[in-house]
Amino acid sequence: MEGHMITAGISARGVEMTFRVRGSDNTVLQSLDLEVQAGSFVTLLGPSGCGKSTLLKILGGILEPTAGSVRIGDEAAADAVKNREIGLVLQRPALMPWKSARENVKLLRSIARKDHKNDGPAADAALEMVGLSHAADRLPEQLSGGMAQRVSIARALAMEPTLLLMDEPFGALDAITRDEMNYRLAEIWQRTGKTIVFVTHSITEAVFLSDVVHVMAANPGRVIESLEIDLPRPRDKRVFDDAQFIEYTNHLRDQLAPMPGKVA
Ligand SMILES: Nc1ncnc2c1ncn2[C@@H]1O[C@H](COP(=O)(O)OP(=O)(O)OP(=O)(O)O)[C@@H](O)[C@H]1O
Ligand SMILES: [Mg+2]
Structure with missing residues (x-):
């Protein structure tokens, strides 16, 4: 069972990523350190273009940093990917247009795993987790953008x-579905004990979900603060009214966009 799997933490040290575009170097990440405890839920929060997706791809072993090291548990990130320990949900869902939601969810697993007995049940369970059991037989073109995104989450799960x-x-989700998905994801995380690294622009989403919010700044992208969220779990919508919750969100808002004229 999933719950008994060994979870891996992350240790990224001195990560640098420089892209060469039309002859000039663009250093997107520099001197970036990140420690993620095994089994924890952390978010990367930061302005557009600060390098969140780039960092996630490096952690996922699909981009090689120009400098620094990334360890997943006791492996290099690329090895962890090979060993099928990492699930990646990208910013844009890439689904096979001619395959149903269920077949899309099954496909990656059936490529990655040797034992196929559980491919069907695992696909169905994952679709259930994201609330899409009723749409399992639909083709991607018959899904809304938000549903397609949830299929890509099910595929990773x-x-x-x-x-x-x-x-x-x-x-890409509407506010109500987004809240519902936040509750579901928190529940999945608590039940399965996975390590989750989650990228978002939303301050409330970050605080609601996280053990630690890593705040990033741009030019070059780096982690400027790692804020521990000390709120009891399981969390439900009442947490939004909690004075401590509001304090965290106000603090993060100041970190991301300091108010003009505010005395530090
Ligand atoms: N393959 C690439 N080649 C060249 N430049 C790239 C590449 N990928 C990303 N960049 C540049 O790196 C910077 C960071 O991009 P990235 O997608 O990581 O930002 P982000 O924080 O995820 O932004 P957003 O919140 O808008 O998704 C941008 O300036 C982008 O143009
Ligand atoms: Mg991005």
């Missing part, structure tokens, strides 16, 4: 990864 990397997975 069906892999039963120990580390789940999610890039703004709820960005």
Whole structure:
């Protein structure tokens, strides 16, 4: 069972990423350190373009940093990917247009795993987790943008990864579905004990979900603060009224966009 899997933490040290575009270097990440405890839920919060997606791809082993090291548990990130321990939900869902939601969810798992007995049940369970059992037989073109995004989350969950990397997975959802997905994800995380790294623009989403919010700044992208969120779990919508919750969100808002004229 998933719950008994060994979860992996992350240790990223001195990460640098420089892209070469039309002959000039663009250093997107510099001197970036990130420690993620095994089994914790952390978010990366920061302005557009600060390098969140780039960092997530590096953690997921699909981009090689120009400098620095990334360890997932006791492996290099690229090895952890090979060993199928990492599930990646990208900012834009890429689904096979001719396959149903269920087949899309099953496909990656059936490529990645040797034992196929559980592919069907794992796909169904993952679709249930994201609230899409009723749409399992639909083609991607018959899904809304938000539903397609949830299929891509189910696809990652069906892999039963120990580390789940999610890039703004709820960005395309309406506010009500987004809240519902936040509750569901918190519940999935508590039940399965995965390590989750979650990218978002939303301050309330970050505080609601996280053990630690890592605040990033741009030019070059780096972590400027790691804020521990000390709120009891399980959390439900009452937490939004909690004085401590409001204090965290106000603090993060100041970090991201300091008010003009505010005395520090
Ligand atoms: N493959 C690439 N080649 C060149 N530049 C890139 C590449 N990928 C990203 N960049 C640049 O790196 C910077 C950071 O991009 P990234 O997508 O990581 O930002 P982000 O924080 O995820 O932004 P957003 O919140 O808008 O998704 C941007 O300036 C982008 O143009
Ligand atoms: Mg991004």
